[in-house]
Amino acid sequence: MGQVARKAAVATLVVVGIVALVLALWKLRVLVSLFFLGLVIAAAMRPGIEWLHERRVPRGAGLAIHYVAIAGVVALFLWLIVPRAVNQVGNALGTVPTSTSALDKATKNSTGIKHTILRAVQKRLDRLPTAGSLAHASVSVTKTAFEVLIAIFFTFAVAAYWIFERDRARRVLLSLISREQRKTVGDTWDLIDAKLGAFVRGQLLLIAFVATVLSLAFWAIGVPFWLLLGVFAGVVEIVPIIGPLVAGAVAIGVGLTASVGVAAGAGLAVLGVRLLEDYIVVPKVLGHAVGLSPLVVLVSVTAIGLLLGGIYVLLAVPIAAVLVTLVDVIVRDKDPADEEVPTLLFPAKDAEA
Numbered sequence: 001m002g003q004v005a006r007k008a009a010v011a012t013l014v015v016v017g018i019v020a021l022v023l024a025l026w027k028l029r030v031l032v033s034l035f036f037l038g039l040v041i042a043a044a045m046r047p048g049i050e051w052l053h054e055r056r057v058p059r060g061a062g063l064a065i066h067y068v069a070i071a072g073v074v075a076l077f078l079w080l081i082v083p084r085a086v087n088q089v090g091n092a093l094g095t096v097p098t099s100t101s102a103l104d105k106a107t108k109n110s111t112g113i114k115h116t117i118l119r120a121v122q123k124r125l126d127r128l129p130t131a132g133s134l135a136h137a138s139v140s141v142t143k144t145a146f147e148v149l150i151a152i153f154f155t156f157a158v159a160a161y162w163i164f165e166r167d168r169a170r171r172v173l174l175s176l177i178s179r180e181q182r183k184t185v186g187d188t189w190d191l192i193d194a195k196l197g198a199f200v201r202g203q204l205l206l207i208a209f210v211a212t213v214l215s216l217a218f219w220a221i222g223v224p225f226w227l228l229l230g231v232f233a234g235v236v237e238i239v240p241i242i243g244p245l246v247a248g249a250v251a252i253g254v255g256l257t258a259s260v261g262v263a264a265g266a267g268l269a270v271l272g273v274r275l276l277e278d279y280i281v282v283p284k285v286l287g288h289a290v291g292l293s294p295l296v297v298l299v300s301v302t303a304i305g306l307l308l309g310g311i312y313v314l315l316a317v318p319i320a321a322v323l324v325t326l327v328d329v330i331v332r333d334k335d336p337a338d339e340e341v342p343t344l345l346f347p348a349k350d351a352e353a
Helices: 002-027 029-054 059-093 100-109 112-126 131-175 179-221 226-238 242-256 260-286 294-308 310-330
Strands: none
Touching: 029 059, 029 131, 029 179, 029 310, 059 131, 131 179, 179 226, 179 242, 179 260, 179 310, 226 242, 226 260, 242 260, 294 310
């Protein structure tokens, strides 16, 4: 009886510990998600840093080069895109009303998307907050902006530290495992790391490709806000399956403000780019970076969105890639060394370094 009671107590403690761990992770899901995102970013940068290191560039300098490149791309985007986007909005709206009566008149005399925007501004002005509410709202916005900056800093700091600590963490993990399992665990680690890195690099290429091609197509067709729509279509490529559908619906909706022909052209342009992605760009250039079927991606995106919230959808595919790889190795008894290593932008030896 005493031995049975002891086993029951141990089992109870294990269950309680697991439940406590799950609850803690749930409470810390934002921190855990940012940490995981940092690991994903590090996986994307690591082959490039190792490539530079082989050419006698210190890893610290290689990391700095990558971060400067990221900052440069963001600055270039703000310099090239934002002013032109503002000009497009200004040209579409025409002269901005400076009084209530002028706004009422402009709203009545406008049509299409201009009328929609001016009407929304009019309704917003009718519900202007009091001075106290405005001060409270400004404090909330400032707090949110500060939290976003902290989150960005934390994510890139995790990525930087992981570049230098990854190999040490790998050695520590392998030292805790029996000698017979070390090769399998090490190969699984490398495969997951390669998949995550290839996924990020592939997404960046897709974003640039879709934004550029659709912006030019919308400009040629005569779609209003062609630059904004093209950039929007590129950005929403981050959200698998759902993003392209939203981009197509928005493009058709904006095209309808001009004419049915423009809307049809916008829809065909989005469809054409999507087919080009599915049958040429993704198979020939990107390959199967994470090895997930469209059905698994759809279920993963929906499940993560419903369980954690919309912003966590960005991590749905990396999380699914990790889980599917673990299932293949643990449940299906696949050898990770025999799996094809994604080599997007880098040769296999750099991706596995």
